[in-house]
Amino acid sequence: xxxxxxxxxxxxxxxxxxxxxxxxxxxxxxxxxxxxxxxxxxxxxxxxxxxxxxxxxxxxxxxxxxxxxxxxxxxxxxxxxxxxxxxxxxxxxxxxxxxxxxxxxxxxxxxxxxxxxxxxxxxxxxxxxxxxxxxxxxxxxxxxxxxxxxxxxxxxxxxxxxxxxxxxxxxxxxxxxxxxxxxxxxxxxxxxxxxxxxxxxxxxxxxxxxxxxxxxxxxxxxxxxxxxxxxxxxxxxxxxxxxxxxxxxxxxxxxxxxxxxxxxxxxxxxxxxxxxxxxxxxx
Amino acid sequence: xxxxxxxxxxxxxxxxxxxxxxxxxxxxxxxxxxxxxxxxxxxxxxxxxxxxxxxxxxxxxxxxxxxxxxxxxxxxxxxxxxxxxxxxxxxxxxxxxxxxxxxxxxxxxxxxxxxxxxxxxxxxxxxxxxxxxxxxxxxxxxxxxxxxxxxxxxxxxxxxxxxxxxxxxxxxxxxxxxxxxxxxxxxxxxxxxxxxxxxxxxxxx
Amino acid sequence: xxxxxxxxxxxxxxxxxxxxxxxxxxxxxxxxxxxxxxxxxxxxxxxxxxxxxxxxxxxxxxxxxxxxxxxxxxxxxxxxxxxxxxxxxxxxxxxxxxxxxxxxxxxxxxxxxxxxxxxxxxxxxxxxxxxxxxxxxxxxxxxxxxxxxxxxxxxxxxxxxxxxxxxxxxxxxxxxxxxxxxxxxxxxxxxxxxxxxxxxxxxxx
Numbered sequence: 001x002x003x004x005x006x007x008x009x010x011x012x013x014x015x016x017x018x019x020x021x022x023x024x025x026x027x028x029x030x031x032x033x034x035x036x037x038x039x040x041x042x043x044x045x046x047x048x049x050x051x052x053x054x055x056x057x058x059x060x061x062x063x064x065x066x067x068x069x070x071x072x073x074x075x076x077x078x079x080x081x082x083x084x085x086x087x088x089x090x091x092x093x094x095x096x097x098x099x100x101x102x103x104x105x106x107x108x109x110x111x112x113x114x115x116x117x118x119x120x121x122x123x124x125x126x127x128x129x130x131x132x133x134x135x136x137x138x139x140x141x142x143x144x145x146x147x148x149x150x151x152x153x154x155x156x157x158x159x160x161x162x163x164x165x166x167x168x169x170x171x172x173x174x175x176x177x178x179x180x181x182x183x184x185x186x187x188x189x190x191x192x193x194x195x196x197x198x199x200x201x202x203x204x205x206x207x208x209x210x211x212x213x214x215x216x217x218x219x220x221x222x223x224x225x226x227x228x229x230x231x232x233x234x235x236x237x238x239x240x241x242x243x244x245x246x247x248x249x250x251x252x253x254x255x256x257x258x259x260x261x262x263x264x265x266x267x268x269x270x271x272x273x274x275x276x277x278x279x280x281x282x283x
Numbered sequence: 284x285x286x287x288x289x290x291x292x293x294x295x296x297x298x299x300x301x302x303x304x305x306x307x308x309x310x311x312x313x314x315x316x317x318x319x320x321x322x323x324x325x326x327x328x329x330x331x332x333x334x335x336x337x338x339x340x341x342x343x344x345x346x347x348x349x350x351x352x353x354x355x356x357x358x359x360x361x362x363x364x365x366x367x368x369x370x371x372x373x374x375x376x377x378x379x380x381x382x383x384x385x386x387x388x389x390x391x392x393x394x395x396x397x398x399x400x401x402x403x404x405x406x407x408x409x410x411x412x413x414x415x416x417x418x419x420x421x422x423x424x425x426x427x428x429x430x431x432x433x434x435x436x437x438x439x440x441x442x443x444x445x446x447x448x449x450x451x452x453x454x455x456x457x458x459x460x461x462x463x464x465x466x467x468x469x470x471x472x473x474x475x476x477x478x479x480x481x482x483x484x485x486x487x488x
Numbered sequence: 489x490x491x492x493x494x495x496x497x498x499x500x501x502x503x504x505x506x507x508x509x510x511x512x513x514x515x516x517x518x519x520x521x522x523x524x525x526x527x528x529x530x531x532x533x534x535x536x537x538x539x540x541x542x543x544x545x546x547x548x549x550x551x552x553x554x555x556x557x558x559x560x561x562x563x564x565x566x567x568x569x570x571x572x573x574x575x576x577x578x579x580x581x582x583x584x585x586x587x588x589x590x591x592x593x594x595x596x597x598x599x600x601x602x603x604x605x606x607x608x609x610x611x612x613x614x615x616x617x618x619x620x621x622x623x624x625x626x627x628x629x630x631x632x633x634x635x636x637x638x639x640x641x642x643x644x645x646x647x648x649x650x651x652x653x654x655x656x657x658x659x660x661x662x663x664x665x666x667x668x669x670x671x672x673x674x675x676x677x678x679x680x681x682x683x684x685x686x687x688x689x690x691x692x693x
Contacts, residue, residue, distance in 0.1 A: 039606065040608065115674045119674045126586060129657070133588070133592065136649045136658070137564045138650070139647055143570075145310070146309060147310045147311040162375045164626075165622070167384050167444060171384035172463035175458070177402075306548035306549055306570055307570070323569075343510030344511060344514045357514055461619065462612040463619075
């Protein structure tokens, strides 16, 4: 952890100092705030190897990155999907580098490592270029034009001053107005728990035996926010119904499919206590 | 430009001050008074200014004293050759820019269509102005009842905005991606709004 | 300042032209292109400009060439004495600075390519902001599937950073020789949320 904090990109020293006095999760948050995405973070880790980027150990880098992500997840930090995708890719790369190369059309582990090294060098080059560019004397900051120009309007290309930016912005605004004529807050359709309770209650009557919770989900929605909220709502609804003693739940293990069935007799004596106990009692 | 001085170091300092004076006077939007300038180059500012004035006297740009301050101005005798045109560059009205943008993106487009897109009536003057300026011209008539005239952009339009073809106009998606079109309030924490298709489809609910 | 000429009349005409050129360039805050200037002083404008540039080289105000134009600017070495702080509101984010550098060095470059180089999605408003500064503009569409829009820098970008041409970008030759100006995507799925091929499809709506 400590050395991760030390790898902050330039300009974040103050954050680092603050991080030293805060909890591990806060430290990680601060570190993450300093990065522009996973490639940027890899580059910062790579600089820590203190070798020329052309001779960097990609394997070592992958390990550092995976350690970082593991740490972050340990403190239950919400990591952006980008970082997880990179972690998965690096884990794969690692396995390709360590295991014998399979015969196939896939690029070799070496090629993949070289491609990553190239990306890091290219990003590093652009960061360097940006720095040099902005270190140049800049107009109206270091170097100045005539302060009191005498408007000669020599070019006479146009009487009107309109730039492409003006034109595009006008169209963009116009479109935006049109799209939100009557302030159309695009409705975020979320499945409510009440809705799910109603739905499950009516369905359970027709389902005498154990059935996967997933099979109760409304069909016709694929992926997306609505599906995910439906899943969450139905899950919460089963917990609520189980608490009320109206359904029973069963699950083989963590992350295994959740089974549900209507409680025979369906009486009103609600049972407190946690779901896993209840599930076990029926096994 | 520099008067004889015995000491080379002194001469150099003097040149440095003259250069700074030149730059300050050039970059300032307002004439600068001697007091302000003295604050930058020291009490000998009067002598230095006279030296600069003498240097620029025969040139196309001269140093003049105006009111309480000093400023560079183009030489008076060149005025006839620099005379600016009567018309001063003007800002195009917002309605005109919008109309032009709609014609560019939707051409060929009739006036009725422009009005329905903008949601307001288009004054005749707007189209006239854009046409007078050479940015738009009438296209073919639309083969619908009333055979309304359509409007299209000209080559001069492309030229003015530095476009090679109309196809180089950024698309609506490009505009959105560039941040030039942002209508939907951002819903924080619901990263999934990127899922436009799902949201868009139940808009009608 | 004036080269030896045998004919007094010729010399006078030459001085007149230099003075006019000086005045024209001085009057304008923006660079003027040679074509415009040639329209005022004739085809020998190139030689006259070089003569003016040489005359002003040691002074506090210098004549510089940038993009296709010429402009008077305060001397670079006086920057510390003339420095104006950048307005806080104009300070650019790291993302914007990097994006600008990538556009400058890789142009013409698509948004997807920028994202694959940075390994992260371009947030809304970054390109918008750079365009509002007048540093970038849309270039031609790339003739690949989806015909994605490309981005390029403007002459104002060169002027702002004191560059005569794009070849004067810092270290550009070294970077090119090292193969680092190759903008092809390398790792699939890295950040590049902007699938270029998906863009530009709804121009016709």
